[in-house]
Amino acid sequence: MKLFAQHGASEGEKITEAINRGVIDGVIYSPRDVALPNLTAKLKALASTSRKLSRLFDPQYYAIFLTSNSDARTGYLLEDYAEYLQPRRRGQLEREKQVQEDLKAALKFQVDLDFSGIIAPNILIPRSFDSVEAVISKNFIRQTAAQFSKFKDKRPVYATLAIARDALNDKQELIEFLNEVTLLDEPPSGFYVLIAARSSEARSDIYNADIIAAWMLINHTLKLNGFDVINGYSDILTPFLGAAGGGAGGLGWWTNLRSFSLDRFAPSPSGGRLPIQRYLSTRLMNRITYYELDALRKLVPKVLNGLTSDSLYDAAKGSEPPRNIEVIQSWEAVGDLNSSLVSGEQLQDLKKCRSAVEEAVETYENIPIQLDTKSNKDHLLPLLEGMTLFEKLAEIQSSSE
C-alpha cells in the first residue's frame, strides 16, 4: 500500500527529506498552499528525483462554495488556479453543462503539467446522499472519464469522492450511492476518497465505528469493482483502509493535513499556539507527546517503534524532535504499519489489523501514567467496532473468528 505526503502550508524541506529517507511514495499537492510557479518547479524536481514517485494534485474544488466569502482562507487558489476554479453557486452546478466545463478546465490544467495521475474536481456531499449536492457529485463522477477521454491522455484519472462524515451515518443511503457509482458507463481509473470531519481537531468525528466502517466499505466496494482507491488525509487509518482494499493513503505535517475538513478553508480567527510535537507509536496506533514518550520509553519500551526515525526523538534531549521534521516519523510509522498489516490477502490483513488494535489495548493497560486526551486509547474501541461493522456490511467472514 502506498503512502503519499498530503501537501500543505510551510512545506520547507519535509518532502525532500522524506524522499531521501524513502518513507513516502509520492505527493498530493495542495494548490491552496503553493503558488503556481513554485508548483511547477516542485513537480520538475520531484520527477527528476524518481519517475516512480507519484505526483498528484488535489484541485480542491470542494472549497468552491466558500470562495465567494472574502474572508475564506483560499490561499493561492483563486489567483493562481483561476484557470479552473472560479466562485460558483450551487444552482450553477445543477446544470450539467457547467459541470462538464468545470471538469474539463480542471482536467486540462493537470494534463498540461507533469503529474503522474489526474484527480478530477468534485464538490463535498455535506449531510446526506439524498441531497442536491449528492446529485451534483454523482454528475461530476459520471462525467470524469468522458471528459478526460477528450484529452487522449494515457495517465490514470481519479474521480474525487468527498463525503462529510454526517452523510455516512445512513448506511442504506451509502449502499445505494455505492450501487450507483460502481456502475458507470465510462468509469474512471479510480477514486480519490475524502471523508470530511466537522473540524480537523475533532478526533472523535473520524474515530467513530460508523465512520470507520463506512470508509472501509467505500474502499472495499470500489476495489471490488476494479477501481484504484487513493485516500486523502487518512493518517493512521491508512492500513485499515488498505486491508479493506484501498491502494494508497495520505497524511501531512499539520493536524489539518491528517484529517480532512473544510474548516481549513473557512474564515477563522487566527492565532493559536504551535502544537506540541508528537511521536506516532505503531504499537499504540496513536500519537503521544514527546514528553510522554520521554516518560514511557523506559517504563513501556514497546511504545517505541524501533524505526530509523526514532533517532529524531533523542532521549538525551528529552525526546523533543526538531519541529520541522516531526512528520518524517509519522510517515515512517504509518509506512511501517502498512507493510506489516497490508499484504493484499484481505481476511489475513483484517485479522492482523484486529490483532494490532488488541495489542494496542494491552499496551495501553500497561501505561502507568495519565496521558493527554489526544494520546489516550479512545480511538481503539471505535477501530475494533468499526472493523466488525465493516465486515458485516461487506458480507465477509469476521476477522474475530
Added chain:
Amino acid sequence: MPFVPPSEELIRQQFPRIEKLTLLDKGGFKAVYRAEIGKKIEAFKLVQIPRAESSNDVEAFRREMVGRVRREVEALGKCSVPEIVKLGGIKATDVQIDGFDYVGYSEEFLEGKDLWKLLTSGMQKPSEKELRSLFVSLLKSIKELWGHGYVHRDIKPLNVMKLESKDRSFVLLDLGIAYSIRETALTFNPAERIVATYRYLAPEMMTFGFRESLDYRTDLYTAAMTVFEYGAQQHPLAEDRDDMMRTISRALHQPSKPLRKLRPDLSPNFCYIVDQMLKKKPALRPSNLDTLISRLRSDS
C-alpha cells in the same frame, strides 16, 4: 383451467411453413415444439394469450403477455453472440385457433440438455474447466443483453442448455421476463407479484421499487447461483423442504454457502468469484465483465 395446446394440425394450418411438429414441453401458457420448417429443424413456441373481455386484471395480464413475447423476440433479434439462443425462421405472428388468441414464433433448435435436466439425472460433478466455461458463457450473455439495455431476470439451470459443441458449450434461453431499462415496465400490479422464479431471485428484486435501480448485477447473482448449483449439485441457499417465503427469507438474510466447502477440489480463486457474485448488495458483486471474463479464462 390448465393450458391445453391446440392440435398440431390446427397449428400447421395457421403456420403453413411448418411441415412437422412434435411437442417437447409445455408450461402455464406456452408450448414448445420441435418443428420441421423446410429442411431445417427449429424450436417453435406457441404462447396462449388470455381472452380480452373477461376483466380489467385479465386485460392487463393479456397486455403484459403480448408485450413479453414481443420483447423477447425483439431482444433475441438484437443479440448476436452464440451464447444466446437465436431466432428462427418464423417471426412472431398473432393467430387465432379454436377461438383462442396465440402468438407463435420460432428459435433455433438446440441439440442438448438443459442444466436442470442434467442436475436431476444424477450427473457427475462437472470439472472446474467446465464450470469456468459455463460462467464465461453466462457473463458474455449478460454483457450482450446489457449492451442492449436488457436484464434477463430468469437465469437458472432450466434456462441454460449444454450443447455437445466445443465452440458453443452453453446457451442461454428464455428471455420471457427480460426487463428493459429503456422501455416502460410490462408487469401489471408489480407490488403484488414476483415475476421471476423464486428460487433464483436476487435479493434486490424483493425490495420495493427495485425496478428503478435494476441492472445487470441481478443477472450476475443468478448466473453465479446457476454455476454454484451446477457445480455443487446443491442450491447455495434454498433447501428442498423450503416453501417460497422461507427461500425468499434466506435470499434476503442468510449468507450463501461457500462453494469451496462443497467442492474443495475447485480452486480458491474460482470459488471466490462465484461466492462474491452471491453477495446480497449489488455493489459487492464485481461488475467489470471484461475483467471477470479474462480472470475466468486466465487463472485456470
